[in-house]
Amino acid sequence: MFQFGTEWIRADFHLHTNADKEFIYKGEQDRFVSDYIKKLKEENIKLGVITNHNKFHLNEFKGLKKKARTENITLLPGVELSVKEGANGIHCLIVFKEEDWIKGNSESINQFLDEVFKGIENRENENTRCNKDLAGTVEALNSYNKDYVILMAHIEQKSGFLEExxxxxxxxxSKNSWFKDKVIAFQKGQTRDKMHQLERWMGYRLPYIEGSDCKSIEEIGKGKKSYIKIGDGxxxxxxxxLRDYQNRISQLENNHSHGHIKSVEMIGGKMNNQKIYLSPELNSLIGIRGSGKSSIIEAIRYCLDMMPSIADENYKTEVVKNLLESGGQVIVEIQDNHKKNYKVKRILGESSHVLNEDGEEIGVTVNSILQTPLYFGQKDLSYMENGFELDLLSKLVGKKIKFFERDLTNINDQLGNHVNQLFQLNDKLETLPDLKRSLTDIEHKIRIFEENGLNTKLSKQVNFQKDERNIENAYDRINEFKKDLKLLLNSPNLRELDELCKQESLEVPELFSNLSKEVTSVIAVKKEIQEIIGKVDSSSEQVKKYLGEIQAIIGSLEEEFAGIKRDIDIPNLNPDDFAKLKTNEDKIRKDIHQVNTQEEIKDQIESKIRSDLEERNQLLLQEFRVYNDEIEKINLNQGSLELSIEFKGNKEFFLENLKQSFKGSNINQSTYRAISENHSDFSALIVDILLDDSKVTSSLVTEAQLSRVKEIIKTNYNEQLKIRTPNKIEIxxxxxxxxxxSIGQRASALVLFxxxxxxxxxxxxxxxxxxxDNQIIYNEIITKVKERKPEVQFIFATHNANIPVLGDSEQVIAVSYNEKQLSAKTGSVDNKDIQQKIVDIMEGGQEAFNKRTQIYNSWKNV
Structure with missing residues (x-):
């Protein structure tokens, strides 16, 4: 019990037993203890107070307690005492501290009862009142110098505090100090209006608890339930x-529904074979500086594959290596939001492995089990580089923006492809003047051949070569078309259609039957494509034959062509050059035609680039709205922080990247700043240069600088398009x-964030x-942690007592270290051993703690 620290358990504060005159048990007497504890277990009652009417039976209590302990059930000794107060007396449940009132086979409870019932007969009757009023009863109890508290029984019923x-x-x-000190709860407060009236009379509130007031075993657990949060029996x-009832007493069962780490186990290294169990709520790793607190935090981070921040990254890596040592392993057991259990294992230097409850590796990431886990190591809270606010918010909303990153990558790739097409097209368009000049030169040379009548003599060879080129071009185009058809045939969409036609519906079978018919008809196109590919392939082979035929004819005419060339004897004219010139003329004319054709699609490419840019900005705006929504929630949830966000507002980030990208362009600081202020990001700058004739940029830089900027963009546009101007967040x-x-206040703000x-x-x-600083920890941080811990698991490594003590830490892990081994002892703040550890580690020992307490008490009027 309490392996995971403080936990919510069901409590029954008003239990009667066989020793009570009013209790009825019809079973075998030697079975009473077993039957009683069995019923407590069936009702899931893990804490009970034995409160028989005006009576305490030591042997029976010891028997019940011993048996209860075997079932992880805690029983406390008590008595239901009828005191002389009000109209008919009131019933008080007195709970005794066992260590004070019971010593082995002797006890002081009956001595007290004998005192308050002195001279009164038949005291075991539930309505028999003792000879003391409430004040006298407290005075009698206090005379024993032993600890106890009083719970007012069934306050709205007969003999109840409110009724009588x-x-x-x-x-x-209620104005008496003894009353405030010893009366700490009311049982069975049922009526809301009466409870409000009671609180008005008293001027303060006490918790309302439940107890079955059972008169038989069958009645154990009857009525309303009561739950208590404790970490020690x-x-x-x-x-x-009971004194911290706002946080620790409830009439509703509290089940943790959020994912959390259940345990951390080390195999090998300085914590070999040690396992630490963690609470779903607040866990505090405590120890002196250098004791190993950070090592455990970093080992958990390492196992869960949570990357360390830039701040002190090398140190954090070395800490893990030092703890685990070669071959060391961390095993983290996790429960997800659906109460399914997993284990994450990681050997030092290897990858993490996630296993299900059957020990099977399932190939998922930790983020799919634990919802957006966050880690902040030493110095992370004081790390204040430009853009840290957005980095922090991105951690918090991680999974909500993850798909934006994927879509943004796709759009950037698409934008880069279209920009590349435009550059290629511009390069080709720039060749048009050269092509035209080359064509003019070739035509001039051809005219010389024509003026000498050689075109007639050589025309047959030239015409055959032209025919050969045309057939070869037809062969190439047919094969390119065949490739396109094969790509279409292998389309993943066509493959997925095969699966879609097999789907059935339990709700609308007829609809899915019709769907299958339509999908099948589309799939039938696949066969038609295959047939078309076959026809195209057949035509390709035929054209290949035609190419071979014309090449054979040209080969058979080689001697004829050679004879014609031998008969030509004109100085400075080589007959072989004429054929080459005609070939080049034909090629250049085709190139010019192709460039002129591409000029027509330039507008289409530019339109696609503008469309890509708009799509990119819309995606960034959607992401911005996610951030903005989170910021509004943060601003509403607390009053210390106020966040704001500006779309693409981090101009300093853009400015620094401009400087890096355009090194060597001779642009000065002020001009860089002007560019960053007049363009929202690199994509806007590139569009201005490429599509808008540098309308904006040309007014900011010299002609020489602009020329250099254009060169750099042409070389680096793909990388530049991936650099985004981040949103600017102000906290x-x-x-x-x-x-x-100050650093302390900034860190406080970030923790609240x-x-x-x-x-x-x-x-x-x-x-x-x-x-x-301590004031901020107490006033703001602890308050927020206590509010959030029922729904979030916290793991703090700390040497400040405020966090585990004032935070009411559900689990405390006291860490100590020598040169060879790091050890951890666990328990809640309710545990005496842990309390001593806190005093020793965080307060400098008991003597220092007592001395400070004494001094602070002397300052109470400060």
Missing amino acids: CNGGLIESL SFDSVILA KYHGKPITKH ILSQKDNNLIMIDQPEDDL
Whole structure:
């Protein structure tokens, strides 16, 4: 019990047993203890107070307690005492601290009862009142110098505090210091209006608890239920919970539904074969500096594959290596939001492996099990580089923007392809003047041949060569078309259609039958495409034969062509050059035609680029709105922080990247800044240069600088398009920008920022107090942690007592280290051993703690 620290359990504060005169048990007497504990277990009651009427039976209590302990059930000794108060007396449930009142086979409870019932007969009757009023009863109890508390029984029923006492008496009693000190709860407060009236009379509120007031085993657990949050099966733990009732007492069952780490186990290294169990709520790793707190935090981070931040990354990596050592392994057991259990294992230097409850590897990431876990190591909270605010918010909303990153990559690739097409097209268009000049030169040379009559003599060879080129071109185009058809045939969409036609519906079978017919008709096109490919292939082979035939004819005419060339004897004219010139003339004319054709599609490419840019901006706006929604939630959830966001507002980031991208362009600082202010990002700059004739940029730079900028963009546009201007987030803490606060105040703001999130299963922070002051920890951080911990698992490594003590840490892990081994002892703040560890580690030992307490008490009027 309490392996995971403090936990919610069902409690019954009003139990009677066989020793009570009013209790009826019809079974075998030697079976009573077993039957009684069995019923408690069936009702899931893990804490009970034995409160028989005006009576305490030591042997029976010891027998019940011994048996209960075997079932992880805690029983406390008590008595239901009828005191002389009000109209008919009132029933009080007195709970005794066992260590004080019971010593082995002797006890002081009956001695007290003998005192208050002195001279009164038949005291075991439930309506028999003792000879003391409430004040006298407390005075008698206090005379023993032993600890106890009083719970007012069934306050609205006969002999109940509210039923028997009028408003004046309640006001009078509740003003007494002894009443406030010892009366700490009311049982069976049922009526809301009466409870409000009771609180008005008293001037303060006490918790309402439940108890079955059972008169038989069958009645155990009857009526309303009561739950208590404790971390130790002791009187002190129960009383602490009753005094902190706002956080530790409930009439509703509290089940943790959020994902969380259940345990961390080390195999090998400095924590070999040690397993640490964690609470779903607040876990505090405590220890002196250098004790190994950070090592455990970093081992968890490492196993869950959560990357360390830039701040002190090398140190954090070395910490893990030092803890695990070669071959060391971390095993983290996790429960997800659906109460399914998993194990994450990681050997030092290897990848993480996620296993299901059957020990099978399932190939998922930790983020699919734990919802947006967050980690902040030492120095992370004081890391304030440009854009840290957006990085932090991105951690918090990680999964909500993940698909934006994928879509943005696709759009950037698409935009880059279209820009590449435009550059290629522009390059070709730039060749047009050269092509025309080359054509003019060739035509001039051909005219010389024609003027000498050689065109007639050589025309047959030239015509055959032209025919050969045309047939060859037809062969190439047919084969390119065949490739396109094969790509269409292998389309993944066509493959998926094969699966779609097999789908059936339980709800609308007829509709899906018709769907299958249509899908099948589309799939039939696949066969038609295959047939077309066959026809095209056949034509390709035929054209190949034609090419071979004309090449054979040209080969048979080689001697004829050679004879014609030998008969030509004109100085400075080589007959072979004429054929080459005609071939080049034909080729250049085709190139010019192709360039002229591409000139017509330039507008289409430019339109696609503008469309890509608009799609990109719309996607960035959608992402911006996700951030903005989160910021509005943060602003609503607390009053210390105020966040704002500006779309593409981080101009400093854009400015720095401009400087890096355009090195060597001789642009000065002020001009870079002007470019960053007049363009939202690199994509806007590139579009201005490429599509808008540098309308904006040309007014900012010289002609020589613009020329250099164009060259650099042409070389680096793909990388530049991927650089985005981040959104700018400003965080104000108590009305002042966070960057203008001290390190401690900035860190405080960031911790509040982190704690204000609603979608994180796990938040790990290593020693936040290094950058915080105690007042801020108590006034703001602890308050927020206590509010959030029922729905978020926190793991803090700390050497500040405020976090585990004032945060009411459900699990405390006290860490100690020698040169060879790191050890961890766990327990809640209710646990005496852990309390001593906190005093020793965080307060400098008991003597220092006592001395400070003494001094602080002397300052109570300060």
